[in-house]
Amino acid sequence: xxxxxxxxxxxxxxxxxxxxxxxxxxxxxxxxxxxxxxxxxxxxxxxxxxxxxxxxxxxxxxxxxxxxxxxxxxxxxxxxxxxxxxxxxxxxxxxxxxxxxxxxxxxxxxxxxxxxxxxxxxxxxxxxxxxxxxxxxxxxxxxxxxxxxxxxxxxxxxxxxxxxxxxxxxxxxxxxxxxxxxxxxxxxxxxxxxxxxxxxxxxxxxxxxxxxxxxxxxxxxxxxxxxxxxxxxxxxxxxxxxxxxxxxxxxxxxxxxxxxxxxxxxxxxxxxxxxxxxxxxxxxxxxxxxxxxxxxxxxxxxxxxxxxxxxxxxxxxxxxxxxxxxxxxxxxxxxxxxxxxxxxxxxxxxxxxxxxxxxxxxxxxxxxxxxxxxxxxxxxxxxxxx
Amino acid sequence: xxxxxxxxxxxxxxxxxxxxxxxxxxxxxxxxxxxxxxxxxxxxxxxxxxxxxxxxxxxxxxxxxxxxxxxxxxxxxxxxxxxxxxxxxxxxxxxxxxxxxxxxxxxxxxxxxxxxxxxxxxxxxxxxxxxxxxxxxxxxxxxxxxxxxxxxxxxx
Numbered sequence: 001x002x003x004x005x006x007x008x009x010x011x012x013x014x015x016x017x018x019x020x021x022x023x024x025x026x027x028x029x030x031x032x033x034x035x036x037x038x039x040x041x042x043x044x045x046x047x048x049x050x051x052x053x054x055x056x057x058x059x060x061x062x063x064x065x066x067x068x069x070x071x072x073x074x075x076x077x078x079x080x081x082x083x084x085x086x087x088x089x090x091x092x093x094x095x096x097x098x099x100x101x102x103x104x105x106x107x108x109x110x111x112x113x114x115x116x117x118x119x120x121x122x123x124x125x126x127x128x129x130x131x132x133x134x135x136x137x138x139x140x141x142x143x144x145x146x147x148x149x150x151x152x153x154x155x156x157x158x159x160x161x162x163x164x165x166x167x168x169x170x171x172x173x174x175x176x177x178x179x180x181x182x183x184x185x186x187x188x189x190x191x192x193x194x195x196x197x198x199x200x201x202x203x204x205x206x207x208x209x210x211x212x213x214x215x216x217x218x219x220x221x222x223x224x225x226x227x228x229x230x231x232x233x234x235x236x237x238x239x240x241x242x243x244x245x246x247x248x249x250x251x252x253x254x255x256x257x258x259x260x261x262x263x264x265x266x267x268x269x270x271x272x273x274x275x276x277x278x279x280x281x282x283x284x285x286x287x288x289x290x291x292x293x294x295x296x297x298x299x300x301x302x303x304x305x306x307x308x309x310x311x312x313x314x315x316x317x318x319x320x321x322x323x324x325x326x327x328x329x330x331x332x333x334x335x336x337x338x339x340x341x342x343x344x345x346x347x348x349x350x351x352x353x354x355x356x357x358x359x360x361x362x363x364x365x366x367x368x369x370x371x372x373x374x375x376x377x378x379x380x381x382x383x384x385x386x
Numbered sequence: 387x388x389x390x391x392x393x394x395x396x397x398x399x400x401x402x403x404x405x406x407x408x409x410x411x412x413x414x415x416x417x418x419x420x421x422x423x424x425x426x427x428x429x430x431x432x433x434x435x436x437x438x439x440x441x442x443x444x445x446x447x448x449x450x451x452x453x454x455x456x457x458x459x460x461x462x463x464x465x466x467x468x469x470x471x472x473x474x475x476x477x478x479x480x481x482x483x484x485x486x487x488x489x490x491x492x493x494x495x496x497x498x499x500x501x502x503x504x505x506x507x508x509x510x511x512x513x514x515x516x517x518x519x520x521x522x523x524x525x526x527x528x529x530x531x532x533x534x535x536x537x538x539x540x541x542x
Contacts (some may be wrong), residue, residue, distance in 0.1 A: 077509075078507070078510065079508075079509055081529070082508065082509045082529070097420055097422045097529060098424075098439070100533070174509070175531065176508070177532075178531075179508070179509075203521045
């Protein structure tokens with residue numbers, strides 16, 4: 001192996017030197033392009049918290065904590081100060097303060113951290129909840145376990161690299177455990193970075209193209225449906241999150257024919273187009289009938305039941321989960337400005353007669369208020385803990 | 387001849403760059419990074435003690451010594467080392483060679499504060515002035531963090 005320096009020194013002419021230099025450059029370019037996924041860093045500051053209005057990262061963890069009944073706003077302000085500093089450091093590829101494994105930092109890999117609070121925390125703080133934010137009513141389909149439900153504090157961490165995710169989750173958990181106890185962790189995944197095109201709607205574990213009917217990222221419609229614009233100042237610019245762990249019975253699902261599967265959901269498996277349509281983005285025609293007068297999109301199809309009024313639309317950012325050999329499904333999320341007005345009516349309709357309920361079971365459920373974002377120099381949720 | 391010329395040119399550049407620098411009194415001869423204070427059971431009540439840590443880089447051409455510090459938060463400030471798992475005072479301070487970075491961390495070199503004025507718990511912040519021999523003192527805000535790493539045995 002000739003070292004680059006030695007090889008350069010041995011080159012006889014400037015022309016040869018230039019060739020070698022360009023080879024070195026292209027090998028540096030190749031190396032840079034091979035590590036680009038690790039280097040991508042996302043801004044943690046803004047009107048809104050990071051980790052919501054963006055394409056899925058490959059790996060995610062939802063981490064829930066409980067705090068003591070007697071916790072004070074001062075305690076939580078100290079916690080928020082630590083977490084804010086952690087978020088700023090980690091998302092820029094820096095180790096956290098007092099990091100026992102600082103060697104893991106340096107590859108932010110689109111790391112985002114989103115922090116939320118459960119209704120139980122607002123009760124402990126004797127704080128009024130923003131409009132529409134409350135525990136969900138009981139649904140008939142629910143088979144909920146406390147192991148994946150509720151909690152006082154949520155830290156949602158996502159990244160394109162599992163080691164980055166591990167390091168950040170561990171740092172944030174360590175600093176939160178000075179104030180709270182771990183309640184549950186749920187881990188999910190999506191396509192790896194670089195596998196699909198930007199804007200591509202990913203498939204869930206049932207094989208369906210899932211998330212077509214979402215408000216477009218960056219659109220005015222998204223802003224209107226997702227971000228809170230009224231209520232307590234700490235919540236304005238924030239959102240409300242419904243997180244549901246939905247178990248899939250893939251064994252019985254896989255026994256269905258393609259036609260049956262498409263009838264259950266109301267979309268084609270091939271490209272996600274609504275039945276009767278051709279392209280994924282075609283609008284479903286719920287009135288269309290075939291030559292026998294049968295609805296093209298069946299009466300109990302999921303997309304028919306799930307299609308609410310435009311003002312009810314919310315943003316879904318679903319990750320898949322698997323406990324190998326045991327369970328698979330989806331960490332389903334709805335981000336909306338008002339859970340009561342947007343999510344609850346649609347879920348009530350689905351609860352009554354969505355054909356998909358035969359193959360899916362909600363086993364975990366929680367709701368979270370995601371406070372406003374923070375700017376540089378500000379502390380997360382400082383207005384709530386003042 | 388050529389080498390001499392280069393030496394002269396570089397000498398010129400060096401003197402120019404010195405002239406171009408801020409007055410010495412405004413220079414931070416020591417760059418202190420990621421300074422923090424450990425919160426633990428030992429710091430949970432007034433009168434307790436704890437350690438201060440961070441990364442110290444000596445940008446001067448002389449050896450600089452961390453001799454300790456001053457703070458309203460504590461009665462006594464000492465530089466410490468851990469030898470064979472036992473913590474002891476490091477008399478004469480902690481030396482940093484020119485261009486070197488010394489890391490103060492749990493289980494190793496650290497600054498000990500004793501007789502703290504009030505409890506130090508996770509997320510607390512307070513001011514601490516690091517004092518050096520061979521460089522200007524620096525006042526920084528320390529953040530308190532719980533840390534399980536590098537537990538020392540205390541010599542009773």
